[in-house]
Amino acid sequence: ANEVDFGSTPVAPFIGITSGSDPAPLLRELRALSAATDPSRPTVLATCCEGGMFGDAEIPIVANEADLGGANRYFGWYYGKPSQLGSNIAALRAARPDQPLSITEYGAGGAVTIHTDDVMGGPVDARGRDQPEEYLSYFHEESWAILDARKDLWATWLWNAFDFATLVRKEGDAQDINTKGLVTYDRKVKKDAFFFYKANWNPAPTVHITGRRYVNRAYPVTHVRVYSNAPATELQLNGRTLGVRKDCPQKICIWENVQLDQGSNAVTAVGLFADGPVRDSVNWTLEAGSTRAFRIDSGALVAAQSGGGRFGSDAFFTGGTAGSVQPASGYGPPRPRKEVHGTADTMLISTYREGDFTYRLPVADGTYRVTLSFIEPAAAAGERQFDVIANGEKKLRSLDVAALAGAPMTMVTRDFKVKVTGGKLVLQFTPVKGQAIVSAIAVEAM
Structure with a gap:
């Protein structure tokens, strides 16, 4: 069996599982039939959902209905972070210490025509378009570091060797294709992650x-x-x-x-x-135009197109979290985009970084104009105020985007000059009340 334990997760309705479905009776019948037909071969099944990845969804525990255990786990893709894979494996081992355990699937999507400057710049979109090739590499690097160190698994299988056809996906740069392969659907392009495994698994010089x-x-x-x-x-x-x-x-x-x-x-x-x-x-x-300029699409894993010059994805930051005023992709038809007023660059301004955060840009010495773009996603006037400090000098004081915009979902911009010596521009976004926020940063030589 494969992934019959979706229970009441949000995925269940889309694959025909109704509330109250219990796979255990059929699994027991199949296990008995297998043992009677060929007792020399152990039974095995792959689970999807045990371990809290889907919040408080009711999950039927079915792993004990087979001789061998298998788990399909997508930490860092459909849920969580890659680093959580280890603790989930440990919990499965603790629940059934005498049952041999394997990881029967782990993987992520990656499109060879979509790229990012920093895989941590914003959330990956497992059901949409933001699936850069670099994130696929990051996912496998992080996941294999955990799996390689474990000695208590009888097998692991990455998912998948090749992109493959499916009628329920519109993601990455493809239609009706699952992009989790290490090689493209036409078998012509080996993605970067292919060579990560080749360097680690194959003794041939790589x-x-x-x-x-x-x-x-x-x-x-x-x-x-x-x-x-x-x-x-x-x-x-x-x-x-x-x-x-x-x-x-x-x-x-x-x-x-x-x-x-x-x-x-x-x-x-x-x-x-x-x-x-x-x-x-x-x-x-x-x-x-990019030689002496840093144009950053804050909060974006994949940079949006802009009429104001070439932007890169969010990078050079420490702290804060990424967000967007646009609805996330999910199961079912895409939700309509929200309109952002005061700009033609809706998608550029839709994403943001918020919190207490800093950008450290390795720029050449000289004088620069810094242009910051903002949008207020939720707070009312007076609820969010913050300072912007450039190389120790406070350039913007108690900035209140909602008050300045005068209307919801409206872009606000502010700019200032800064002189750089020592090859680094440090931009600090420091909360006064609530959290600091920024949607786009343009640092251009004057």
Whole structure:
């Protein structure tokens, strides 16, 4: 059996499960039939929902209706965070310590034409379009780190090797396709995550630069990640060396804050193996308008299109949480978008970061104009006030977006100049009352 324990979760009505459905009697009948037909083979089933992922939904416990246990778990995709997988496995082991346990599915979607600058920039949309290829890699890196360390599982299966057809999905860059594969539906493109597993599982020399299909870069500074099982790996940019990384954890070599050149960027990784070097190369571009500018779509995992220049997804932040005034994707037909007044960039302004948070931008020394865009999602005038501090200087005091906008769902902008020395611009959003908030940040050289 597979996932017969949806119970009263929100998923149940969409797969034909009605309230009060009890799969146990049929499972017992099937188990008896299996034992009578071939007693040499153990029975096994995969569960979906035991362990509190769906809040207080009533879940039938069916794992004990088979000899072997299997669990399909999607922490960091349909619910929770990847780091929660370990505690869920531990709870399943504690509930049935004598039953062998496996992870029969774990995975996430990833579209090779959709990209992000920071996988933590905003929520992934498991039922919609925001499914960047980089998030798929992040999910598998985090999940495999947990699974690889465990010695109490009789098997694990990632879901899935290939994108596959389904009539109930409209997600990522596809229609009627589940995008959880490590390889695209047409079998032509191996996604970055494919090479993560190859570097970890296959002894063949492997060197692979990730983010290779994110060609037109939004920011002049980026982290470069390489999957390499070489003892040492060198990174080069336009022929100059950026250093060597040795014995990289999980075969993930990282060069942080790499400054890109205007125009073409030839990036080469060289794995230094005993039998000789193995190379991988990609070409990225940085348009002139992005060379000395940081335009950030705050709260967005995937940056929206804008008439005000090229924006990247939310990045360079610490603290705060991402949100949106638009309804989240879910089961069933998409919900209509809400209108944002005072701007043509509805989707850019719809997302936001709120709380007590800071942006640290690695900008070149010089004078910059900082333009901040805001929207008030819920608070009334007087309920949310905050300061904005740039490199220690308070530029905006007790900003009240709702009072300034004068109407709900209306964009407000403020700008100021700042002089940067030391190669860093620090923007602090500090609550005075309630939480600070910002929808978009544009830092442009003057």
